[in-house]
Amino acid sequence: MSTSFEQLINTAKIGSYEYVDLNEIVKLALNENIQPSENDDKRVLFLGIDLQNDFMEEGALGVPGAHGDVERINKFLYNNMDQITEVAVSLDTHSLNQIFHPSWWVDPEGKHPEPFTIITSEDVDHGKWKPVYEQEISIDYVKKLEVLGQKQLCIWPYHCIEGTPGASLESQFARMAHFHSVIRNTTLKKIVKGKDPYSEMYGIIKPEYSRDNQTNRELLAYIREFDEVYIAGQAESHCVYETVRQIAEHFADDLQWTKKIYVLKDGMSCIPGFEEENAKAWQALIDQYGIQLVESSKVTAS
Template sequence: MKTPFHEIVETDRIGLPPAAGLNELLNKARGEEVPPSSDDSEKILFLAIDMQNDFMEKGELAVPGSHGDVLRAARFLYDHLDRITRVAVSLDTHQPEQIFHPIWWVDEAGNHPAPFTIITLEDVQSGTWRAVHHPEESLAYVRKLGEWSKKALCIWPYHCLEGTFGAALESQFANMVYFHAIARKSTPLRIVKGKDPLSEMYGIVKPEIGTDDAADTELLRELANYDRIIVAGEAKSHCVLESLRQILAHYEGDPEMTSRITVLADCMSPIPGFEESTEEALAQLQQAYGITVTTSGELAL
């Protein structure tokens, strides 16, 4: 590497708008003496889930520890620039009027639920919470969510609203992603998720409730093109964990495929209150599917 890491990633700007211009940075990337990604004999995908501003430590849905996660993920990309074939980034993308935002629901007094309120089927049936939009579909959704996904509806703070700073890829991680793109002649893969107003979509493959044809089959086919898939992102307890579940469930009959997945545990953090359940779920996936869980400092490529 010719370009020092600190000229690509400004550690004091994580979660903030960049201070340096992107054109100057990408001109430096053109001078990197690394082979194009098309020459890679081992194809490696770095999958970054929802590394967006609203999930940073001062964002609208802040994940404690996210700044350190970004720094370590960016450093891993930098240290393995010549080995990582492609970078994929998912982008949680919402509108205010979605079923998991406060504006969708009211109580008997017309008050909207506070963020992190849990709405159960019984709450909706009793009138404790009433859907302002699509009441019949909302009731059906909450019922199916409990029956199919064994979850209750969580009301989240408004976050990742399309077109806002919060929805954008975190600036310093974006610097590293696009530096890699120019240096390796490799177009990043963007995965936009979460635009259905009547469903949550934690995972990158499909909504929480949906038919089989709602799954992103093109993405699943793309994943199969890589010999190794390295996963990082936010939040570990929700979007990362659900993405892993969906990918592994799709390929559950193919242990050769599922064993290609490596999780960088130090490049992701859980939402507070979900630490123990997240570790238990990740350990279960590791045992059931043979995925590797390690750290960015321990993984050698």
């Protein structure tokens, strides 16, 4: 390509909320001569999970290592520009009052929980924490998480609030993703998730638990159109892992295809404290579905 990586990306500004001048991006892209994605013999998807400002290291729910992850993801996209057919991104999108935010719960003294508090079914049974809103639905949710073997309810700092800069794509990744969309004559697909006030939604396919079936079958069908899928983003221990698990479980009857799910292990980082259990969880997915954890610099989309 005639456009250098450095013309596109300023690694020193990753996580800095830099203004993204799309006019500049389009001008650079129009100088290139790479075939449009519709001509690809092999369809390859890059799926970026929650690459948003609030998950960068200085964000509201900052993930240590996120800056380096974004740099490596951008280099992977740049080096595979002519091989990646489409880029899709998920956007964690919340309001202040949701079941996993402090405002939803109080203790007997009326105090809200601190971020990273775990609320268990035993806690609600003994009155340690009481929901401020929708008591029956909230208590049922906490109990169902445990019955179904999902992650227990964690109270997160207020993050990715709809309409705030924290909910926006990280600027340097946004530059690369939109450059790809112009240069390959495709559309950057944006997947909004997490707006249901009564459930956490780590994976992009469905909530952790919901009384009604919210499985996004249209999105599953879209993903299955591709021959290979590369996945990276934040946070490894939660939204990336659950996304991969949900996709692999849905297509469990097609292990030849799930083996073509590549997770960039140097393009994601854990929320501190979840590393050990996350390593075991990844190994289970590898053993059961054949998904592959790879280094971004050692794999080529083809």
